[in-house]
Amino acid sequence: MMRTEQARPIRLEDYRPPDWRVETVELDVSLHPTATKVRATLKMSPNGETVPAPIVLEGDGLTLTSLKLDGSELHPDAYVATPDSLTIAQPPAGTCYLQIDTLLDPSANTQLMGLYRSSGTYCTQCEAEGFRRITYFPDRPDVMAVYTTRIEAEKSEAPILLANGNPVRAGDIPGTTRHFAEWHDPFPKPSYLFALVGGNLACVEDNFVTMSGRDIVLRIYVEPGKEDRCAWAMDSLKRCMRWDEEAFGREYDLDIFMIVAVNDFNMGAMENKGLNIFNDKYVLASPETATDTDFASIEAIIAHEYFHNWTGDRITCRDWFQLCLKEGLTVFRDQEFTSDQRSRPVKRISDVRLLRAHQFVEDAGPLAHPVRPREYREINNFYTATVYEKGAEVVRMLKTLLGPSGFRKGMDLYFERHDGEAATVDQFIQCFADASGIDLTQFMLWYSQAGTPEVVVTGSYDPAAQTYRLDVAQAVPPTPGQPVKEAMVIPLAVGLIGPDGRDMSLAFNDGRPVVRGVLTLNQPAQSFTFVGVPHRPVLSLNRGFSAPIKVTANLSADDLKFIAAHDSDPFNRWQAVQSLANTLLTDNVAAIRGGGTPHDDEELIAALAALLNDPALEPAFVALMLTMPSEADIARDIGRDVDPDAILAARTRLRTTIGARLGPALRETYRRLQEDGPYSPDAASAGRRALKNACLDLLAAAGVSAIALAARQYHQATNMTDRIAALTTLSHYGVPERQAAIDDFYRRYAADPLIIDKWLSLQAAIPEPATLERVRALTAHPAFSLANPNRVRALIGAFAQSNQTQFNRADGAGYAFLAETVLALDPKNPQVASRLSTAFRSWRALEPVRRAQAETALRHIAAEPKLSRDVNDIVSRSLDGG
Ligand code: BES
Numbered sequence: 073m074m075r076t077e078q079a080r081p082i083r084l085e086d087y088r089p090p091d092w093r094v095e096t097v098e099l100d101v102s103l104h105p106t107a108t109k110v111r112a113t114l115k116m117s118p119n120g121e122t123v124p125a126p127i128v129l130e131g132d133g134l135t136l137t138s139l140k141l142d143g144s145e146l147h148p149d150a151y152v153a154t155p156d157s158l159t160i161a162q163p164p165a166g167t168c169y170l171q172i173d174t175l176l177d178p179s180a181n182t183q184l185m186g187l188y189r190s191s192g193t194y195c196t197q198c199e200a201e202g203f204r205r206i207t208y209f210p211d212r213p214d215v216m217a218v219y220t221t222r223i224e225a226e227k228s229e230a231p232i233l234l235a236n237g238n239p240v241r242a243g244d245i246p247g248t249t250r251h252f253a254e255w256h257d258p259f260p261k262p263s264y265l266f267a268l269v270g271g272n273l274a275c276v277e278d279n280f281v282t283m284s285g286r287d288i289v290l291r292i293y294v295e296p297g298k299e300d301r302c303a304w305a306m307d308s309l310k311r312c313m314r315w316d317e318e319a320f321g322r323e324y325d326l327d328i329f330m331i332v333a334v335n336d337f338n339m340g341a342m343e344n345k346g347l348n349i350f351n352d353k354y355v356l357a358s359p360e361t362a363t364d365t366d367f368a369s370i371e372a373i374i375a376h377e378y379f380h381n382w383t384g385d386r387i388t389c390r391d392w393f394q395l396c397l398k399e400g401l402t403v404f405r406d407q408e409f410t411s412d413q414r415s416r417p418v419k420r421i422s423d424v425r426l427l428r429a430h431q432f433v434e435d436a437g438p439l440a441h442p443v444r445p446r447e448y449r450e451i452n453n454f455y456t457a458t459v460y461e462k463g464a465e466v467v468r469m470l471k472t473l474l475g476p477s478g479f480r481k482g483m484d485l486y487f488e489r490h491d492g493e494a495a496t497v498d499q500f501i502q503c504f505a506d507a508s509g510i511d512l513t514q515f516m517l518w519y520s521q522a523g524t525p526e527v528v529v530t531g532s533y534d535p536a537a538q539t540y541r542l543d544v545a546q547a548v549p550p551t552p553g554q555p556v557k558e559a560m561v562i563p564l565a566v567g568l569i570g571p572d573g574r575d576m577s578l579a580f581n582d583g584r585p586v587v588r589g590v591l592t593l594n595q596p597a598q599s600f601t602f603v604g605v606p607h608r609p610v611l612s613l614n615r616g617f618s619a620p621i622k623v624t625a626n627l628s629a630d631d632l633k634f635i636a637a638h639d640s641d642p643f644n645r646w647q648a649v650q651s652l653a654n655t656l657l658t659d660n661v662a663a664i665r666g667g668g669t670p671h672d673d674e675e676l677i678a679a680l681a682a683l684l685n686d687p688a689l690e691p692a693f694v695a696l697m698l699t700m701p702s703e704a705d706i707a708r709d710i711g712r713d714v715d716p717d718a719i720l721a722a723r724t725r726l727r728t729t730i731g732a733r734l735g736p737a738l739r740e741t742y743r744r745l746q747e748d749g750p751y752s753p754d755a756a757s758a759g760r761r762a763l764k765n766a767c768l769d770l771l772a773a774a775g776v777s778a779i780a781l782a783a784r785q786y787h788q789a790t791n792m793t794d795r796i797a798a799l800t801t802l803s804h805y806g807v808p809e810r811q812a813a814i815d816d817f818y819r820r821y822a823a824d825p826l827i828i829d830k831w832l833s834l835q836a837a838i839p840e841p842a843t844l845e846r847v848r849a850l851t852a853h854p855a856f857s858l859a860n861p862n863r864v865r866a867l868i869g870a871f872a873q874s875n876q877t878q879f880n881r882a883d884g885a886g887y888a889f890l891a892e893t894v895l896a897l898d899p900k901n902p903q904v905a906s907r908l909s910t911a912f913r914s915w916r917a918l919e920p921v922r923r924a925q926a927e928t929a930l931r932h933i934a935a936e937p938k939l940s941r942d943v944n945d946i947v948s949r950s951l952d953g954g
């Protein structure tokens with residue numbers, strides 16, 4: 073049953089504690105492909121009231137087969153059961169036991185929420201509101217209970233039976249072909265963390281000894297035959313377990329930690345207590361099948377879900393408005409893990425690129441919302457870049473403001489004070505205020521005000537007084553529902569670079585020290601004066617991207633070149649090159665649209681040449697330096713009246729120029745970085761491959777001889793990173809080698825869906841008019857299926873998100889195709905359909921012809937009477953807001 077009604081929005085201010093608590097849950101699940109029986113026995117107690125409130129439990133498409141209260145069948149007049157709720161108007165005054173039987177059809181569950189089957193494996197996904205698709209329950213995160221789960225199934229169909237917690241007992245059911253397993257999770261948890269799995273799965277086992285000497289069994293379950301692709305995931309798991317002990321003092325708590333990989337999964341992975349369930353894309357890897365990027369994502373996502381054990385599971389969220397409490401904080405933790413395991417500057421640059429590409433865009437459009445939203449119609453639509461990525465930035469700013477030890481004290485207090493509870497953002501922040509003595513009232517605006525703050529800085533040097541003054545103004549633009557904003561607390565890390573390229577020491581004129589090089593902005597306008605500045609310095613602003621803001625300053629092109637060459641902050645060296653490129657690209661887009669002549673920037677070329685020839689720089693960093701702003705980056709920078717064709721033309725021209733002008737150095741670097749040893753996924757090796765392949769791509773932009781180089785690399789590659797990089801480069805040129813390689817790739821990997829996803833994505837991203845027809849044709853290819861989220865994202869998602877010119881075709885055919893796909897998918901899987909529909913979120917920034925076409929497509933979706941709540945919410949906000 074589809075929830076098509078336009079439900080009233082849920083509001084933060086309406087929060088009330090639950091009327092009833094659930095102390096224990098006993099679940100008895102008898103698995104069957106189309107008729108699974110679930111018996112839930114809930115021990116319930118009234119929450120404080122003397123006159124007991126009615127018991128109201130949530131359901132979603134449920135069929136009730138029996139209901140008992142304290143052991144006796146309830147009279148039909150004593151309750152009301154619909155597919156979506158179960159109400160007992162006059163429950164007993166004290167603790168009672170409710171026994172609820174429901175009947176489910178996991179094979180018919182195409183939403184992939186609740187209990188469903190993925191290639192025959194039974195599995196569950198309960199976050200955010202999926203538990204109510206299994207049984208009637210107060211399905212809200214502040215109801216925390218202790219779960220015992222008994223699962224029963226045909227031995228042949230599901231030899232492996234898993235649930236949260238520790239195994240209790242297992243055995244055959246005499247006289248039948250069935251067996252059972254029982255699991256007990258001693259840690260109280262909200263229903264969204266419940267999980268069970270049943271299927272024919274292979275297992276890779278290892279162990280981990282915790283800091284207090286406890287021995288933990290680690291298991292990864294995968295499709296039989298894929299065991300040899302689990303080594304990296306297991307290695308990542310052990311490293312992140314150690315890291316959480318060292319960096320946060322957090323030890324694992326159960327005796328066993330399990331990860332299950334499934335083929336059909338709406339998201340990346342899920343942190344169910346002791347039983348994480350993963351999209352197989354983020355578990356399986358081997359050098360022949362996975363790229364360096366895949367290896368890095370697996371490491372990060374394994375860590376992210378593991379870190380949730382403390383930030384999410386042990387301490388959970390009081391309500392879904394507090395989602396950033398677990399997600400933003402856990403993203404921050406996984407970012408720090410990656411920074412420590414790999415290269416901190418490279419990780420920071422990559423994260424900021426993602427933040428700007430997703431969160432800044434979200435914040436600038438109709439779907440903008442605060443890190444802690446105040447209302448929602450569909451919670452699934454709030455697992456956003458703002459909650460996750462901006463949420464992580466807010467935690468990072470807290471660390472910048474408090475310093476590493478103040479931050480750690482606050483975290484320790486949070487774990488101590490709220491372990492076992494469902495907490496709020498306010499309680500989290502209070503821990504840092506209490507631990508540091510710093511007032512964080514104004515800081516809370518980061519959680520309530522949407523929009524990206526804009527900071528304007530003017531630096532002026534007074535040679536006579538040897539002072540340097542910064543005049544700083546901040547403003548937050550209006551966002552839907554928030555026309556007027558207050559000044560934020562912004563930690564702005566700054567440096568003054570002397571003529572020798574070294575940092576000058578910083579001292580305020582009032583004698584206060586500049587702690588860790590950070591200025592704290594907290595007014596609409598303010599000034600800072602530094603004394604003892606012997607020479608005119610070059611100003612380095614927002615070092616390490618200390619705040620998620622847009623900064624403009626009176627820096628000349630010469631200043632930027634100087635920063636690119638000398639800043640002690642690697643992030644700002646990268647930022648300076650990006651800023652130079654942005655200026656050039658924006659000018660050239662205007663020139664191309666106005667019929668003028670685009671120009672080159674000799675200084676940018678010179679800066680890049682110097683970086684390419686600097687042996688002291690790590691290759692991964694140089695690769696990022698050589699990567700020019702993407703088409704989407706340029707569009708975001710231009711901000712309005714966007715013409716994707718002109719953007720592609722300007723960007724291509726720049727890349728061609730770089731390829732031609734730096735040809736010999738690029739060729740030499742490409743040659744020097746050839747490696748014939750065995751593949752290793754480590755960050756340094758991956759960085760060398762990234763630089764090599766960046767060189768290849770720029771060389772190809774400049775001319776045909778590199779096409780032969782790419783074709784050769786494609787055929788001779790011994791790992792997936794090099795093979796897919798060569799194929800991606802080739803795919804952008806209409807040369808005969810291209811189709812031959814595309815066909816060859818399919819023949820090689822036809823049996824491996826995760827690799828075929830790469831093949832789908834790469835074809836969807838080709839920036840040429842024939843692509844839409846190619847994508848359409850691929851929807852009919854046997855490798856494609858609308859039922860599998862990975863396939864949909866690989867083909868349709870890639871087309872809408874990474875092909876700016878073809879999705880945004882001036883004739884509107886790209887938009888119409890997306891609308892059609894959203895409408896076809898929505899009845900089956902509203903969550904994935906809803907995510908696809910967010911591709912329209914920047915439609916108002918387009919030039920008028922495309923804007924009108926996009927609006928037509930959005931209105932076409934909106935006109936569908938049976939639209940899911942998920943898609944309806946995104947489409948109506950996209951049309952209203954902004
Ligand atoms: N808790 C989420 C998974 C989730 C998201 C469940 C939305 C239900 C609805 C999980 O911890 C998560 O955040 N996963 C991310 C990957 C992570 C590395 C950011 C995902 O699935 O994309």
Ligand code: ZN
Nearest residue numbers: 376380399402
């Ligand atoms: Zn998460």
